[in-house]
Amino acid sequence: MTEATTTKTLKALEISGLSHSFKNHKALNNVNFSVPAKSIHGFVGPNGAGKTTTLKAIATLLKPQHGTVKVFGTNVVTDYKEVRTKIGFMPDHFSMYRQMSVFEYLDFFAAAYGLNLKERDQVIGDVLALTDMEGRKDDLIKGLSRGMQQRVSLARVLVHDPDLLLLDEPASGLDPRARIELMEILQELRDMGKTIFISSHILSELADLCDSVTILDRGTVKYTGDMKGLLTQGNEDDQHVFRLTQTSYSSSFMQALKETEGVIDIETNEEIHHTVYKITFSKDKCSTNQILKLAIESEVEVLEFKEDLKHLNEAFMNLTEAGVREK
Numbered sequence: 001m002t003e004a005t006t007t008k009t010l011k012a013l014e015i016s017g018l019s020h021s022f023k024n025h026k027a028l029n030n031v032n033f034s035v036p037a038k039s040i041h042g043f044v045g046p047n048g049a050g051k052t053t054t055l056k057a058i059a060t061l062l063k064p065q066h067g068t069v070k071v072f073g074t075n076v077v078t079d080y081k082e083v084r085t086k087i088g089f090m091p092d093h094f095s096m097y098r099q100m101s102v103f104e105y106l107d108f109f110a111a112a113y114g115l116n117l118k119e120r121d122q123v124i125g126d127v128l129a130l131t132d133m134e135g136r137k138d139d140l141i142k143g144l145s146r147g148m149q150q151r152v153s154l155a156r157v158l159v160h161d162p163d164l165l166l167l168d169e170p171a172s173g174l175d176p177r178a179r180i181e182l183m184e185i186l187q188e189l190r191d192m193g194k195t196i197f198i199s200s201h202i203l204s205e206l207a208d209l210c211d212s213v214t215i216l217d218r219g220t221v222k223y224t225g226d227m228k229g230l231l232t233q234g235n236e237d238d239q240h241v242f243r244l245t246q247t248s249y250s251s252s253f254m255q256a257l258k259e260t261e262g263v264i265d266i267e268t269n270e271e272i273h274h275t276v277y278k279i280t281f282s283k284d285k286c287s288t289n290q291i292l293k294l295a296i297e298s299e300v301e302v303l304e305f306k307e308d309l310k311h312l313n314e315a316f317m318n319l320t321e322a323g324v325r326e327k
């Protein structure tokens with residue numbers, strides 16, 4: 001096997017047969033999934049699904065009762081010290097030393113990881129640049145907004161240069177702008193070669209960010225795989241649903257759609273400044289290029305054309321609802 005192949009197939013995380021109960025409540029029930037290295041993996045589920053319990057098991061903070069967890073091939077129970085050097089865990093609720101400045105806070109953790117003064121200066125500069133917090137390094141933590149505290153917290157988990165980041169709902173409580181900025185930082189980290197494992201309640205929030213996703217409900221994996229597979233899961237196998245936005249309604253486009261072989265359903269929604277068409281069509285008989293061509297030919301400006309995101313939410317609801325019904 002070439003080195004390139006090895007890197008490509010290397011798993012950052014492998015979870016097999018993971019089960020854990022609190023008293024007689026089964027929080028995790030035979031959880032199996034894996035995460036390829038250098039990718040972003042979303043871990044999505046409703047409240048109480050078992051996300052934090054799984055994250056704690058990976059982060060060596062909870063000893064699983066059954067099953068194995070491996071981080072870059074290293075067992076989290078038998079070789080927990082080695083695993084700890086490879087991971088950076090950002091919990092959902094974190095308390096910070098509020099009287100410290102951002103620099104002091106990061107310096108404290110860098111020292112705890114055994115970095116000397118010179119290394120600490122270098123690394124703190126790097127993580128502050130990455131999280132765009134250079135200008136705030138002398139500010140007291142207590143004076144920072146939640147979004148900025150999240151960034152400092154992210155900077156903290158980066159000081160020992162871990163390969164796998166474990167982020168438990170890092171976007172919760174952030175305004176839309178701060179969320180987008182956080183997602184951009186995470187993409188940058190992935191491009192640097194880190195693996196990011198990020199949990200959330202909201203699938204659509206992670207859809208654009210993640211390479212793959214695992215959906216957990218009541219301690220059971222409902223889906224694991226790439227986003228594309230999730231989108232098409234539960235769909236009619238042979239159908240696509242796309243959303244096309246134009247600046248206004250076009251009757252000629254509508255007519256052309258109706259006359260196109262393979263178009264199964266068209267829903268329109270006319271807003272003040274644009275019109276959205278939700279188009280369901282057969283994968284075999286029709287193509288996205290064909291639909292887009294018709295829209296362009298209609299001479300009404302196309303603003304957007306993409307796979308229907310609502311479908312993602314529907315997929316999530318269907319998967320997690322199934323868990324409720326089973327009980």
Ligand SMILES: Nc1ncnc2c1ncn2[C@@H]1O[C@H](COP(=O)(O)OP(=O)(O)OP(=O)(O)O)[C@@H](O)[C@H]1O
Nearest residue numbers: 022025027045046047048049050051052053054201
């Ligand atoms: N220390 C504990 N003692 C008892 N029960 C626990 C403990 N930790 C978790 N649980 C239970 O295990 C289940 C899974 O909890 P967990 O915190 O892992 O879910 P979660 O998916 O992170 O939920 P949330 O989205 O609310 O953060 C829940 O029913 C929870 O009440």
Ligand SMILES: [Mg+2]
Nearest residue numbers: 051052053092
């Ligand atoms: Mg949780």
